Amino acid sequence: MEAKFAKSAYWNFLIWGVCSSLGVTVSTFVDAVLVGNIIGSDGLAVVNISTPVFLVYSLFGLTIGVGANVLIGRRLGAADVEEANRVFNAQVFTGAVIGLLCLVFSVLLQDEICRFLGAKDALLPLGRQYLTVVFFSAPLFVLYHILAVSVRTDGDPKLAAISSATVILTNLSLDILFMVVLEWGIIGASASLCLAEALGMAVLLLHFGKKYSLLRFRLSLPGFADVKYFVVNGFGVGSAFIFQASVIFVFNILLLADGTGQGVMHVAIFGVIYTMSMIPFAVFDGAGSAISTVVSIFAGEKDGKSMLTVLRQGINIVSLAGVLVSVAFLFGVGGIVRFFGIAGDTALSTATLAFRIFAASILFTGINTVVTAFWQAIGRARLASVMSVMRNFLLILGLGFFLIPKNQIAGLSVAYVGSEVVCLLGILPVLLFSSSKSYIAEKFQPTNRIQEKYYTINTGSISRVSADLGQLCEDWEISSKQAFFINLIVEELILNIIKFGLKDKGKEHYISIKLLDNGGEYIVRIRDNVNTYNPFDSGGDEIDRAAIKMITAKTKYYDYQRKLIFNYLYLII
Structure with missing residues (x-):
């Protein structure tokens, strides 16, 4: 009976959290499939080259959103609704300012950013078309992430999932209209995604007018201490996106530098691998987001037993999901790469080998993601940050610099597997020796009877x-x-x-x-x-x-x- 509250809460937030995370994933997937089949490998390469821009938006939105909502969840758990609302509105203001700065910066330096990302020669016109609308939509993407996290923290994960479904359906419908019917080309793909994101955010805003919503909009300017808290406590989760952006950028450059003349093909295959990886990553991200929300509420209540129950449940779920997805990818790789428009015997055999190697990394990614989110939620921000830096940046870049020049796209896949395995080996001693359990017992033990x-x-x-x-x-x-x-x-x-x-x-x-x-x-x-x-x-x-x-x-x-x-x-x- 004692564990039922924790388990039922986590299951509910997990299910709707996964649905919510799948919103952007499926939208990106739809764009990649349509662009790959309508425009070809050049278009698919541009979509992959543009990925760091979306990851930067995710970095800002989730760093601020997750960091702020760790505190919001604790304040709600402690029944301090007034302080929770102050923090909520401070993060919204912060996100709006960051989004506007992103818009101004990217529009003024549009061509420079496109070239920096690798859009040169024939790819530059396509890159400029695709990213123009994305640059103007920067505030939408940043605020969407912030509001989605806040809506889940305020007890409405179902609406966050409905918002994601709205993004998916709108993006799919507009993709068909803009790219197939109106023949707008690659600009239609970015326009449909940005319009879908705007409609999804409108759905999220409905939450704050509900009768039992605890969070309400009002003017609250953040102080330096607020912004510092948001960044420090959200960095372990949010930083993964800037690191992913950096890694994708570097790996694209390394692949394009291939002396065999197959660089564009390898970047297109990398785009397929990354796009498909977003499906299990969405499950793991949903599991991590659920842990962040539920554990932060229980932390405010000083309910250490429920916090540990949620961690164990999360690890079990993502471990099973990792096995199932890895097996599905191993046996379904042929149909997957053809679905994205990859054709030709050489391209198919290269993509199949790289994809199968990459599938092994999924076995370990879920556990690493969930444990990092848990450390973030209980206040072990430094440990979560070290994990994120090592896993998403230093290890994978080091392996990539060594392996990609020698083995091209197959070496890239091995780099992903290696970084996940090494980080899991680093996590195991912490879990086995229960340092988190001791930390919770010390920090979240009630002082009164x-x-x-x-x-x-x-x-x-x-x-x-x-x-x-x-x-x-x-x-x-x-x-x-x-x-x-x-x-x-x-x-x-x-x-x-x-x-x-x-x-x-x-x-x-x-x-x-x-x-x-x-x-x-x-x-x-x-x-x-x-x-x-x-x-x-x-x-x-x-x-x-x-x-x-x-x-x-x-x-x-x-x-x-x-x-x-x-x-x-x-x-x-």
């Missing part, structure tokens, strides 16, 4: 709750008056939940009662998994209303919040 118990919700559980609370009040030597009101309030609220909250009869409902000694006054936190239900804002007959009125009158403080996928009631007696 605290007791929490879990129950299945039914009429019979009320007597068990009453007996347990009675024994606890006796053990803690709580005054008879306070003990009476603690029992009365908890019983009335559970009855109210049973009467009005249990709408889904086929679902198992459970509740946790936590009592915290706060120096003479007592904080009661009730958490349940029923459908969204606020007893302080419900109907009922005259007796029900009188009971709720009595509770609000006899408590120093009361509040309802919807967090993760649960209802929270906070009372101070």
